Amino acid sequence: MERTAVVIGGGASGIFCAINLARESENVRVIVLEKSARLLAKVSISGGGRCNVTHDCSDIRDMAEAYPRGKHFVRKAFHTFFSPDTVDWFASRGVKLKTEKDGRMFPVTDSSATIINCLLREADQFKVDIRIQTAVTGLRRRDEKWEIDTERGHVKEKVEADFVCVATGGYPKATQYDWLRETGHSIVPPVPSLFTFNAPDDPITKLMGISAEKAEIRIPAWKIRETGPVLITHWGVSGPAVIRLSAWLARDMHACDYTTTVWINWLPSYTEQSFRETLHGYRNTHGSESVIGKSPFGLANRLWEYLAKKAGVEQETWARLPAAVQNKLASLVTAYPLVIKGKTTFKEEFVTAGGISTSEVNPDTMESRLQPRLYFTGEVLDVDGITGGYNFQHAWTSGMKAARHISLNTVS
Numbered sequence: 441m442e443r444t445a446v447v448i449g450g451g452a453s454g455i456f457c458a459i460n461l462a463r464e465s466e467n468v469r470v471i472v473l474e475k476s477a478r479l480l481a482k483v484s485i486s487g488g489g490r491c492n493v494t495h496d497c498s499d500i501r502d503m504a505e506a507y508p509r510g511k512h513f514v515r516k517a518f519h520t521f522f523s524p525d526t527v528d529w530f531a532s533r534g535v536k537l538k539t540e541k542d543g544r545m546f547p548v549t550d551s552s553a554t555i556i557n558c559l560l561r562e563a564d565q566f567k568v569d570i571r572i573q574t575a576v577t578g579l580r581r582r583d584e585k586w587e588i589d590t591e592r593g594h595v596k597e598k599v600e601a602d603f604v605c606v607a608t609g610g611y612p613k614a615t616q617y618d619w620l621r622e623t624g625h626s627i628v629p630p631v632p633s634l635f636t637f638n639a640p641d642d643p644i645t646k647l648m649g650i651s652a653e654k655a656e657i658r659i660p661a662w663k664i665r666e667t668g669p670v671l672i673t674h675w676g677v678s679g680p681a682v683i684r685l686s687a688w689l690a691r692d693m694h695a696c697d698y699t700t701t702v703w704i705n706w707l708p709s710y711t712e713q714s715f716r717e718t719l720h721g722y723r724n725t726h727g728s729e730s731v732i733g734k735s736p737f738g739l740a741n742r743l744w745e746y747l748a749k750k751a752g753v754e755q756e757t758w759a760r761l762p763a764a765v766q767n768k769l770a771s772l773v774t775a776y777p778l779v780i781k782g783k784t785t786f787k788e789e790f791v792t793a794g795g796i797s798t799s800e801v802n803p804d805t806m807e808s809r810l811q812p813r814l815y816f817t818g819e820v821l822d823v824d825g826i827t828g829g830y831n832f833q834h835a836w837t838s839g840m841k842a843a844r845h846i847s848l849n850t851v852s
């Protein structure tokens with residue numbers, strides 16, 4: 441007996457679910473309903489057009505640590521489809537991935553089109569019925585079937601299915617999840633994750649383009665710190681350390697309307713105290729040299745000069761530097777207070793924190809714990825990772841798990 445499985449959403453997780461399901465079960469008709477005119481739109485623009493497909497990691501526990509929300513959920517899910525499986529899946533279809541030194545994995549072609557073509561070829565080969573410009577507006581159970589309301593322009597239609605996989609990605613507004621609430625599921629309120637910090641009132645933004653390769657950014661009130669590259673932009677600060685911090689603090693920052701103070705240690709191998717002592721020693725050995733001029737500790741010259749002037753340094757040599765100014769300099773280098781007012785979405789990658797509560801979904805199958813034969817995959821779940829290929833890995837894993845479980849359930 442032929443069964444029908446409808447996948448709602450033609451993004452990474454929906455298409456991955458659909459093609460694996462269509463390949464693994466001959467007696468299932470697989471339909472994808474996609475509201476926009478384009479499939480895999482985010483894959484196309486992801487990773488600056490190169491698509492950061494996954495992260496090079498062979499330890500599930502380590503990988504799970506990269507998910508500010510959903511860590512326990514992905515840890516269970518990854519057991520049967522993990523990042524090495526993603527690499528193999530694409531390799532067996534002729535798509536080789538390469539690893540960059542920070543662990544991010546891209547197709548060797550450096551083009552997201554390679555990933556898209558591979559996925560769409562499979563969809564074609566296994567005859568997935570793809571219906572674009574078809575938005576789903578309602579979903580309910582009718583006896584043993586699912587009834588799905590769709591809108592295609594002005595045409596409203598109902599589609600019937602035995603299995604439904606919701607792969608609609610993240611929505612910025614809570615009301616956009618309303619049609620899913622009808623299934624009885626709870627929605628964790630959505631907030632954005634992966635953003636950069638605006639500091640409109642701090643003149644440090646005049647140094648835009650300057651970066652510190654290794655800086656530490658911390659917010660003592662939330663007992664959190666991140667170390668890594670920090671880039672000064674014309675609106676504030678960006679760079680991997682900032683973006684990672686934004687992911688961990690997505691909810692706290694939203695709650696305070698993105699207004700807080702962060703402290704930057706531009707030379708994190710020093711504490712304020714140890715840097716004071718270092719400056720003291722430096723003053724003894726380099727007394728005749730001017731403080732402003734060449735940056736003595738590996739900071740960009742312009743950043744050093746800015747910090748020194750802000751501390752009150754004028755044209756003095758190290759020997760003539762007043763102790764109070766020297767101490768102020770040590771403080772600004774190791775604990776620079778930056779007042780944050782607002783955020784800017786990181787253009788390379790942004791995700792929604794929040795969505796379908798993971799407590800209501802089985803991580804081994806992606807099936808709803810409330811409604812049999814209803815599945816959730818990808819970003820629609822309250823799961824999100826930091827940047828580096830983690831969000832796509834969750835999309836592939838959850839898509840594959842739903843496909844396998846639906847396939848298992850259709851063997852009759």
Ligand SMILES: Cc1cc2nc3c(=O)[nH]c(=O)nc-3n(C[C@H](O)[C@H](O)[C@H](O)COP(=O)(O)OP(=O)(O)OC[C@H]3O[C@@H](n4cnc5c(N)ncnc54)[C@H](O)[C@@H]3O)c2cc1C
Nearest residue numbers: 449451452453475486487492576609789818819829831832
């Ligand atoms: C600019 C950008 C770059 C990114 N780069 C990376 C990266 O390099 N690596 C990485 O790991 N992550 C990256 N991400 C995150 C990653 O793209 C997402 O986490 C991932 O695409 C989620 O997949 P998904 O299938 O769950 O959702 P999506 O890819 O968002 O797909 C959901 C689909 O469902 C459709 N849809 C929504 N509602 C309905 C409805 N009611 N009816 C029908 N269709 C509907 C949408 O139109 C969309 O096509 C990036 C994100 C952005 C925005």
